[in-house]
Each structure stands twice: as C-alpha cells, then as structure tokens.
Amino acid sequence: MRITVVGTGYVGLVTGTCLADMGNTVSCQDIDSHKIDVLNSGGITIYEPGLEELIRRNTRDERLSFTTNLAECITYCDVCFIAVGTPPDEDGSADRRYVIAAAKAIAEAMQGPLVIAVKSTVPLGTCDMVADVIQETLDSRGASHTFQVVSNPEFLKEGKAVHDFMNPDRIVIGVDDPVGARTMQVLYSDFVRNGRPLLLMSRRSSEMTKYAANAMLATRISLMNEIARMCDNVGADVMSVRKGIGSDSRIGMSFLYAGIGYGGSCFPKDVKALAQVALESDSTSNLLDAVEQVNRQQKLLLANRVVERFKGDVKGRKFALWGLAFKPNTDDIREAPALAILKRLTNAGAFVCAYDPEAMENAKKMLSHNDKVIFAKDIYETVEGADAIILATEWGAFRNPDFKRIVESMKTPIIFDGRNQYDPEEMEAHGFQYSGIGRGYKW
Numbered sequence: 001m002r003i004t005v006v007g008t009g010y011v012g013l014v015t016g017t018c019l020a021d022m023g024n025t026v027s028c029q030d031i032d033s034h035k036i037d038v039l040n041s042g043g044i045t046i047y048e049p050g051l052e053e054l055i056r057r058n059t060r061d062e063r064l065s066f067t068t069n070l071a072e073c074i075t076y077c078d079v080c081f082i083a084v085g086t087p088p089d090e091d092g093s094a095d096r097r098y099v100i101a102a103a104k105a106i107a108e109a110m111q112g113p114l115v116i117a118v119k120s121t122v123p124l125g126t127c128d129m130v131a132d133v134i135q136e137t138l139d140s141r142g143a144s145h146t147f148q149v150v151s152n153p154e155f156l157k158e159g160k161a162v163h164d165f166m167n168p169d170r171i172v173i174g175v176d177d178p179v180g181a182r183t184m185q186v187l188y189s190d191f192v193r194n195g196r197p198l199l200l201m202s203r204r205s206s207e208m209t210k211y212a213a214n215a216m217l218a219t220r221i222s223l224m225n226e227i228a229r230m231c232d233n234v235g236a237d238v239m240s241v242r243k244g245i246g247s248d249s250r251i252g253m254s255f256l257y258a259g260i261g262y263g264g265s266c267f268p269k270d271v272k273a274l275a276q277v278a279l280e281s282d283s284t285s286n287l288l289d290a291v292e293q294v295n296r297q298q299k300l301l302l303a304n305r306v307v308e309r310f311k312g313d314v315k316g317r318k319f320a321l322w323g324l325a326f327k328p329n330t331d332d333i334r335e336a337p338a339l340a341i342l343k344r345l346t347n348a349g350a351f352v353c354a355y356d357p358e359a360m361e362n363a364k365k366m367l368s369h370n371d372k373v374i375f376a377k378d379i380y381e382t383v384e385g386a387d388a389i390i391l392a393t394e395w396g397a398f399r400n401p402d403f404k405r406i407v408e409s410m411k412t413p414i415i416f417d418g419r420n421q422y423d424p425e426e427m428e429a430h431g432f433q434y435s436g437i438g439r440g441y442k443w
C-alpha cells in the first residue's frame with residue numbers, strides 16, 4: 001500500500017518505518033523542517049533500539065522517505081495516518097489543535113479516495129470531529145473525494161517501540177464503515193498472522209480503549225507505590241509483596257514495580273485527559289484523580305527523603321543523579337521523575353551532577369538555565385565528592401559498575417535507589433547506606 005504518516009515524532013517515525021519494512025511505500029511528513037532535514041541526511045531524531053537500522057534499510061530500498069510537503073505524498077496514497085502530538089491543555093484535557101490542523105491539511109491536499117487513520121491518542125469524539133473538518137474542507141474546495149476516518153490507537157512502549165509495533169498484543173481499529181475496516185485489515189494482515197487479534201469496534205470505543213489501557217497501567221503503578229510507602233512504615237518489603245501478588249494469575253507480574261512514579265509523554269497526560277473526559281461527560285473520575293495524586297507525591301518522595309537524610313541541610317551539597325530519561329532505552333525526558341527530583345534539590349540549593357546514556361542532549365536543552373546542574377561524562381564523574389547517589393532510571397549500564405571505585409570517590413557513600421535495582425544487602429556489603437522504595441531504610 002501507499003502510506004503517508006502526518007507527524008514524524010516517536011509514534012509517526014516508528015509507524016512509518018515498520019510499515020515500510022513490511023513492504024509498503026511510506027512517506028513520513030512533518031511541519032518541522034529540521035526533523036525532516038536530519039532524517040533526509042541519514043541522521044535520526046530519536047533514540048529507539050533497532051530503529052536506525054530499519055530506517056537505513058528502508059530508505060536505501062526506496063520504500064521510506066521524509067518530507068515537509070504533504071501534497072507531494074498524499075496524491076497517490078491509500079492510507080494517511082495522523083500521528084501528531086496531543087499535549088495537555090491548561091485544564092489537563094488533550095489539546096486536539098494539531099490533530100485538527102493535520103486533518104485540514106490532509107483535506108486540502110487529497111486528490112482521490114482516502115482512508116485517514118487517527119493514531120494519535122485522542123479524546124472521545126475526535127474521529128467524528130476529524131471527519132467533519134475533512135468534509136467541510138473538501139466542500140469548500142468543491143471536491144467530492146470519498147474518505148473514511150478510522151481510529152487506530154498505538155500501544156507501543158518507548159524503548160521497545162519497534163518490537164511492540166512489529167509484534168502487537170492486539171490491533172484496535174475503530175471504524176464505522178466496511179471500506180475503512182477492509183483497508184485496515186489488509187494493511188495489518190501481516191502483523192496478526194501470529195494469531196493476535198485485530199479488534200474491530202466503534203470509533204468511540206477505540207478512542208476509549210487507548211485511554212482505558214493507559215489508565216489501567218498507571219493505576220497499577222500508583223497502587224504499588226502507595227503500598228510501597230506503607231511497606232516502608234510497617235517493615236515489609238514491597239519486592240516480596242510484588243512477587244506474592246504477581247504470581248496470582250488474576251493479577252500478573254507486569255506494571256507492579258514500585259518506584260519514583262510514572263513519567264513519559266503518555267501516562268501523565270492520558271490519565272489527566274481521561275479525567276477531563278469524565279468531567280465533560282458528566283461522569284466521575286475519583287480513581288483517576290487519586291492515581292494522579294499518588295504519582296505527583298511519588299515523584300518527590302526520593303528527593304524529600306534525601307533532604308530528610310541530611311536534616312534539611314542540602315545547600316551546597318553535591319548529589320549524583322543516575323538517569324534522566326523517564327525510563328531506560330529512550331532519550332525521552334518528558335515528565336521524567338528525574339527532573340522533578342533534580343528541580344526539588346537544586347531549588348533547595350544543592351548541586352546535581354547528572355548522567356544518562358542517551359538523554360543528555362535533551363536534558364541539556366531543557367536545563368540550560370539551571371546553573372546548579374552539572375552534566376558528567378559518565379557515572380564515575382558524577383560521584384566524585386558526592387554526598388549521595390540517586391538512581392532515577394534503571395539503565396542496564398548502571399547495574400554492575402565498579403562500586404569499590406565509586407565508594408572510594410564519594411564524600412559519603414549513600415545510595416537512594418529509586419527503582420529498587422540493587423540488592424540492599426549487597427549494597428551495604430559494598431559500604432553503602434542504602435535506601436530503596438518500600439523496602440525500609442535506616443537512619
């Protein structure tokens with residue numbers, strides 16, 4: 001098939017590249033000319049394992065191209081994906097402005113029948129809105145092209161995006177007509193050969209499915225974080241509790257890690273956006289509000305514990321911050337808990353010496369105004385003369401460093417393990433004072 005992807009960010013670039021790798025001819029379009037220039041000159045705009053190689057192969061074989069010119073690629077296209085951002089508005093609702101602008105641009109450029117698939121995560125009724133905008137724009141052009149708008153939410157995880165796109169647990173298609181359904185079934189047929197379901201449902205059910213999935217996952221995380229706080233106070237170990245409940249087949253092990261709260265470009269904004277959907281539809285969002293509140297508190301838990309450990313006196317101290325990305329294997333720092341910790345400590349007058357294997361460039365851009373942040377070349381540089389280490393992102397590279405060297409170069413060997421990555425006894429044997437999440441701590 002011939003495919004256009006409007007919006008070449010995380011989702012658009014992965015979607016376009018993976019569809020090209022399945023033999024389709026794909027143009028990824030974006031209004032950000034810098035992004036397109038980087039991709040056209042053989043560079044890459046995001047860090048995502050396996051993606052660069054796929055881009056190289058598919059551009060070489062001329063199945064994948066990048067452009068700012070929508071009219072150029074949409075003329076002979078069968079399916080046009082909308083994968084632009086839906087950032088939170090001031091009230092927490094998803095800002096649909098970019099989706100609507102993309103729909104209008106598509107309608108201005110299209111030259112024949114087209115299926116428009118909305119991949120962005122959007123509030124209920126957005127696909128109806130997109131259909132209205134396209135119809136109005138075509139009418140104003142005096143054009144009578146037929147089109148179908150389908151909802152096709154994306155469930156990939158950053159850090160495993162290529163794998164997730166190529167091996168989806170399920171594909172959800174929200175569609176109100178048979179032409180749109182058939183086109184999407186053909187497009188995705190290779191992705192569901194392994195027997196995973198392609199679920200057809202109404203557009204609104206599909207839009208709700210995406211929000212409900214993220215709300216469910218965020219709820220599990222906040223529940224475990226709340227239980228972890230209790231564990232700290234009652235002398236239980238949340239890691240044992242996780243195993244104890246995760247072994248129950250009704251519960252399962254995934255998304256039961258206690259930590260420093262969820263971040264990233266999806267959970268925080270999607271939980272808030274769904275709460276706003278509830279408000280606007282005269283429904284309730286009691287649980288979602290609590291999930292969000294627990295997460296906000298959890299992001300500050302470790303920084304508050306650091307301040308408490310030093311009896312409120314952190315001014316002028318130096319803390320090593322390991323990890324800036326909101327999770328490993330990505331350079332995405334949007335809503336990263338590391339940033340909340342960094343802000344809390346530097347506001348209190350401390351210096352934070354940070355290192356992340358992939359997110360340094362993004363972090364430097366965002367934190368250039370903060371003269372209390374020092375960017376190190378590796379973790380060993382972060383710990384020189386440091387009062388404590390704070391582990392914020394569980395990168396594999398942080399698992400087994402030379403702890404002897406680290407302990408020797410620190411002022412005080414204390415480690416705050418925000419991801420329960422280390423074994424407390426082992427860390428104490430290395431000479432650290434250890435504090436995890438929900439595993440008790442002594443001072």
Ligand SMILES: NC(=O)c1ccc[n+]([C@@H]2O[C@H](COP(=O)([O-])OP(=O)(O)OC[C@H]3O[C@@H](n4cnc5c(N)ncnc54)[C@H](O)[C@@H]3O)[C@@H](O)[C@H]2O)c1
Nearest residue numbers: 007008009010011030031032084085086098102120121154
């Ligand atoms: N990032 C994820 O892990 C993930 C996973 C599932 C779903 N989603 C959803 O997918 C959508 C996109 O997310 P993302 O992380 O890829 O965002 P992103 O910010 O990385 O990319 C969005 C891109 O859209 C471009 N854009 C904006 N308006 C445009 C227009 N009118 N025409 C062409 N391009 C335009 C921007 O320049 C940007 O490059 C969001 O709704 C998000 O919630 C994201």
